[in-house]
Amino acid sequence: xxxxxxxxxxxxxxxxxxxxxxxxxxxxxxxxxxxxxxxxxxxxxxxxxxxxxxxxxxxxxxxxxxxxxxxxxxxxxxxxxxxxxxxxxxxxxxxxxxxxxxxxxxxxxxxxxxxxxxxxxxxxxxxxxxxxxxxxxxxxxxxxxxxxxxxxxx
Amino acid sequence: xxxxxxxxxxxxxxxxxxxxxxxxxxxxxxxxxxxxxxxxxxxxxxxxxxxxxxxxxxxxxxxxxxxxxxxxxxxxxxxxxxxxxxxxxxxxxxxxxxxxxxxxxxxxxxxxxxxxxxxxxxxxxxxxxxxxxxxxxxxxxxxxxxxxxxxxxx
Numbered sequence: 001x002x003x004x005x006x007x008x009x010x011x012x013x014x015x016x017x018x019x020x021x022x023x024x025x026x027x028x029x030x031x032x033x034x035x036x037x038x039x040x041x042x043x044x045x046x047x048x049x050x051x052x053x054x055x056x057x058x059x060x061x062x063x064x065x066x067x068x069x070x071x072x073x074x075x076x077x078x079x080x081x082x083x084x085x086x087x088x089x090x091x092x093x094x095x096x097x098x099x100x101x102x103x104x105x106x107x108x109x110x111x112x113x114x115x116x117x118x119x120x121x122x123x124x125x126x127x128x129x130x131x132x133x134x135x136x137x138x139x140x141x142x143x144x145x146x147x148x149x150x151x152x153x154x
Numbered sequence: 155x156x157x158x159x160x161x162x163x164x165x166x167x168x169x170x171x172x173x174x175x176x177x178x179x180x181x182x183x184x185x186x187x188x189x190x191x192x193x194x195x196x197x198x199x200x201x202x203x204x205x206x207x208x209x210x211x212x213x214x215x216x217x218x219x220x221x222x223x224x225x226x227x228x229x230x231x232x233x234x235x236x237x238x239x240x241x242x243x244x245x246x247x248x249x250x251x252x253x254x255x256x257x258x259x260x261x262x263x264x265x266x267x268x269x270x271x272x273x274x275x276x277x278x279x280x281x282x283x284x285x286x287x288x289x290x291x292x293x294x295x296x297x298x299x300x301x302x303x304x305x306x307x308x
Contacts, residue, residue, distance in 0.1 A: 084156050
């Protein structure tokens with residue numbers, strides 16, 4: 001297995017978030033690399049954020065660890081405690097089950113890119129900190145358990 | 155969880171390899187970040203190679219996926235097929251169970267640093283491609299199962 005080709009031309013937009021939660025991630029392009037590399041125990045995504053784009057709705061995972069490594073450009077990491085600017089070579093990590101929602105927002109005037117690795121129990125789901133939505137094996141639900149009319153894909 | 159502090163001053167040398175296999179990694183400094191970050195499903199190590207140092211003996215894992223992201227400097231990735239130079243922002247991945255030994259060698263005149271993530275079944279062990287050694291739950295063994303007089307720590 002040689003170096004993984006991180007060609008930005010291979011990145012694609014798209015989210016399964018129900019409206020209007022899909023709007024802030026419209027400028028997020030990504031590619032899942034685990035299938036490319038043949039990985040089965042770890043997820044890895046190559047992500048590009050256009051200026052203004054969010055990486056996701058601010059969220060946490062019940063059963064998955066996440067690790068992010070910035071590759072290029074600059075983004076702001078937002079968590080319960082506040083904001084942290086991430087630059088190339090910076091690394092952040094979120095343990096499974098810690099209910100401190102996190103996401104990246106590109107407030108710069110240029111694209112930024114990063115890699116995001118995950119491992120653990122994806123089916124354990126999680127929740128979004130700032131909106132009435134959780135994610136489970138069944139898809140996107142309101143906090144009261146009512147499904148959204150959208151399929152969970154990301 | 156804010157950005158992880160990747161202070162090179164926190165890195166330490168050391169290996170459990172039996173002699174003489176420990177010599178090429180004497181210039182490898184590292185720090186395991188999963189305990190720092192509270193991760194339980196994924197391993198992550200911050201590694202620095204002095205000029206001439208190897209990341210490890212060339213090896214593969216039976217049950218663990220590995221992902222490497224170069225942060226600074228330059229190293230040569232060596233696998234069965236040959237060599238690939240890795241530079242900052244480059245990413246390489248090795249799937250669990252693929253018996254293609256890999257390691258990095260710093261042939262430059264400056265330090266290089268990278269992050270290495272792993273997930274899967276660590277206890278499934280693996281083997282070294284170029285020497286008479288395997289690693290298992292029991293530690294370092296010759297290929298015939300005879301133990302080496304050293305304890306597996308890395």
